Amino acid sequence: MRRIISMRNIVKKYFIDQPNELEILHGLDLEINEGEFTAIVGPSGSGKSTLMNIIGALDKPTSGFYELNGTDISQLDDSELSEIRNKEIGFVFQNFNLISRTNAIENVELPMLYAGVGRKERRKRAEELLELVGMSDRADHNPNELSGGQKQRIAIARALINTPSIILADEPTGALDSATGRMVMDIFHKLHKEEKKTIILITHSPELASETERILTINDGNIVSDSKGGVTDALS
Amino acid sequence: MHFLENIRLALASLKANKLRSVLTMLGIIIGICSVVTITTIGNSLKDTLNSALNMLTGQTINTYYDYVHEDDLEVKEQLSEKDYISTEMLDEFEEHFDGKYLVSRTSSVGHGTLTNSEGKEVNIAVFGASEGFIRENKYFYKLLEGRYPTIEDNNGKKHTILVSDLFVEQYFGKNYKALGNDINISINGVGNIDFTIVGIFSLSDSYIKYNAEKGKSRDQLATPAFIPYYTATSLKEPASDHDIYPTFVICDNKTDSKKAIDEIQAFFDSKYRNAKYWKPMFYNMSEEMDETMMIMNILTIVLTVIAAISLLVGGIGVMNIMMVSITERTREIGIRKALGAKNGAIRVQFLIESAILCLVGGGIGVLFGMLNGFLVEVIGNMILKSFPEYAEFVVLDIRVSITAIIASLIFSTIIGVFFGIYPANKAAKLDPIDALRYE
Numbered sequence: 001m002r003r004i005i006s007m008r009n010i011v012k013k014y015f016i017d018q019p020n021e022l023e024i025l026h027g028l029d030l031e032i033n034e035g036e037f038t039a040i041v042g043p044s045g046s047g048k049s050t051l052m053n054i055i056g057a058l059d060k061p062t063s064g065f066y067e068l069n070g071t072d073i074s075q076l077d078d079s080e081l082s083e084i085r086n087k088e089i090g091f092v093f094q095n096f097n098l099i100s101r102t103n104a105i106e107n108v109e110l111p112m113l114y115a116g117v118g119r120k121e122r123r124k125r126a127e128e129l130l131e132l133v134g135m136s137d138r139a140d141h142n143p144n145e146l147s148g149g150q151k152q153r154i155a156i157a158r159a160l161i162n163t164p165s166i167i168l169a170d171e172p173t174g175a176l177d178s179a180t181g182r183m184v185m186d187i188f189h190k191l192h193k194e195e196k197k198t199i200i201l202i203t204h205s206p207e208l209a210s211e212t213e214r215i216l217t218i219n220d221g222n223i224v225s226d227s228k229g230g231v232t233d234a235l236s
Numbered sequence: 237m238h239f240l241e242n243i244r245l246a247l248a249s250l251k252a253n254k255l256r257s258v259l260t261m262l263g264i265i266i267g268i269c270s271v272v273t274i275t276t277i278g279n280s281l282k283d284t285l286n287s288a289l290n291m292l293t294g295q296t297i298n299t300y301y302d303y304v305h306e307d308d309l310e311v312k313e314q315l316s317e318k319d320y321i322s323t324e325m326l327d328e329f330e331e332h333f334d335g336k337y338l339v340s341r342t343s344s345v346g347h348g349t350l351t352n353s354e355g356k357e358v359n360i361a362v363f364g365a366s367e368g369f370i371r372e373n374k375y376f377y378k379l380l381e382g383r384y385p386t387i388e389d390n391n392g393k394k395h396t397i398l399v400s401d402l403f404v405e406q407y408f409g410k411n412y413k414a415l416g417n418d419i420n421i422s423i424n425g426v427g428n429i430d431f432t433i434v435g436i437f438s439l440s441d442s443y444i445k446y447n448a449e450k451g452k453s454r455d456q457l458a459t460p461a462f463i464p465y466y467t468a469t470s471l472k473e474p475a476s477d478h479d480i481y482p483t484f485v486i487c488d489n490k491t492d493s494k495k496a497i498d499e500i501q502a503f504f505d506s507k508y509r510n511a512k513y514w515k516p517m518f519y520n521m522s523e524e525m526d527e528t529m530m531i532m533n534i535l536t537i538v539l540t541v542i543a544a545i546s547l548l549v550g551g552i553g554v555m556n557i558m559m560v561s562i563t564e565r566t567r568e569i570g571i572r573k574a575l576g577a578k579n580g581a582i583r584v585q586f587l588i589e590s591a592i593l594c595l596v597g598g599g600i601g602v603l604f605g606m607l608n609g610f611l612v613e614v615i616g617n618m619i620l621k622s623f624p625e626y627a628e629f630v631v632l633d634i635r636v637s638i639t640a641i642i643a644s645l646i647f648s649t650i651i652g653v654f655f656g657i658y659p660a661n662k663a664a665k666l667d668p669i670d671a672l673r674y675e
Contacts, residue, residue: 086577099571162576
């Protein structure tokens with residue numbers, strides 16, 4: 001199986017060379033294969049968010065090696081990181097992070113816009129993805145006219161638009177009630193099964209984590225366990 | 237990211253905060269409005285003055301006398317009669333240029349009285365005039381039919397006369413074909429002198445109105461009539477033998493005043509080859525106005541600059557609101573960055589937003605400026621109409637210059653970009669993680 005993410009000895013420090021220097025990740029190693037549905041769990045303050053920011057190319061490790069889909073991204077500059085985020089990573093956030101005053105389909109198109117794709121092609125692809133998440137009939141609604149579950153489905157469509165190597169979902173059901181949360185999780189399962197997407201789910205809910213193939217537990221800046229999840233049963 | 241997308245985005249964002257956008261634009265609107273108003277009025281006044289002046293003096297060349305040797309600091313002999321341009325020189329001049337340039341010559345003869353077939357007495361003011369004089373004053377005396385007094389009329393001291401259309405109406409009756417008729421005039425109470433009407437000119441309305449205001453009715457008005465210059469001087473000796481400061485009239489459309497001055501100067505220079513101290517020099521009145529025009533230009537520029545300072549203030553307002561907008565939209569910026577927007581894309585987005593804000597403000601300002609110009613035109617012409625003696629020649633024509641409009645729009649866009657740079661850079665440099673976390 002192809003390796004999508006490999007991290008070696010990732011260290012992340014804040015306030016470097018200051019009295020309050022803080023090391024969050026202490027030489028973490030991580031490998032994720034193509035098509036894997038992985039959950040990263042851990043309590044608040046465990047370094048989960050920091051790890052997610054590094055995986056998502058929003059932040060750079062202080063030291064260590066991080067290769068994403070064949071590119072060493074620990075040495076890239078801001079502009080190159082933007083490109084990586086644009087092409088390789090599909091973010092799904094807890095609070096959806098749709099742009100207000102911009103309708104659903106335009107939100108979905110946004111990453112493609114920054115990739116420099118023409119309007120027609122963007123529109124066509126965005127329509128396909130809205131169809132995939134069952135939101136075709138809400139294409140021209142603004143985010144404030146949509147429910148939480150609908151917003152998150154739009155956000156998932158947006159995450160998929162540039163066919164990224166990984167989907168990075170940070171507590172995607174955290175702001176949803178259990179029924180809609182369930183529906184969102186079902187979409188992830190569908191993407192994993194049918195579209196063979198590589199999905200990384202960051203959560204502190206052990207229940208959600210147990211739905212995935214692989215559960216990484218992070219504590220105090222280290223991965224403390226790497227176990228198999230029960231993904232196969234979840235859909236049925 | 238495409239340019240058009242950015243413009244669409246900017247417009248959407250301005251629309252989302254309508255009141256705030258308009259209030260922010262107000263500074264730019266007022267600034268551009270003032271600039272457009274000032275330049276429009278300034279330029280139009282200048283044009284109006286220029287064209288009125290050109291109409292009245294553009295075709296005439298005037299005379300003055302100057303030292304032959306400019307840098308000669310010795311005590312000069314005073315300008316005296318022997319230095320003046322003589323009548324003979326003027327005759328030679330007219331012959332030499334053969335109608336290209338004419339000498340405006342006039343002398344007042346006096347009061348003329350006529351009695352028509354019905355026994356009605358009609359008065360005229362008799363002047364001796366050359367063709368040059370009537371052409372010089374073509375805005376007052378416009379030849380309707382017939383001809384100007386010719387050099388032959390002049391040299392032969394012929395009894396030909398040009399009368400006004402109003403005289404024809406007074407003496408013969410309305411619409412009478414008076415051309416070629418002989419009239420018998422007693423001038424200054426002397427004699428029955430016959431003249432043949434060779435030309436009829438129309439008096440300007442303002443002349444009639446002006447005299448009518450002095451209490452003379454149209455019927456009683458003594459209108460001017462012109463007999464050849466030498467005929468006039470033979471009837472009444474002029475005070476002086478010399479036309480000290482003759483005026484020359486350019487009768488050739490293709491010759492401009494500069495060339496005319498050169499040619500006239502050359503002609504008289506040859507006559508004054510042996511002059512020791514004084515010689516005549518020539519100038520055109522409207523060219524003398526260049527200095528006045530320059531002062532007016534400077535005034536316009538100074539006022540424009542002052543108005544432009546208010547644009548600066550407007551620009552600072554725009555910068556302020558852009559800072560607020562960026563703070564408010566920190567999260568949006570974070571989202572865009574997370575989705576792959578490069579710093580440059582964010583910078584361009586906010587620069588365009590700020591530029592559009594100013595451009596739209598500038599556009600509204602231009603419209604108001606044009607409206608102001610229009611109002612000034614209407615009011616200005618209303619005031620001018622209350623001076624009938626000028627109204628015919630001076631019409632205030634306010635024209636908004638396309639250059640001023642384009643320059644205003646470009647300038648307001650530049651202001652938008654300039655005052656947008658700092659906020660846009662600030663937005664571009666936001667850390668995506670912090671921005672995403674911003675509440």
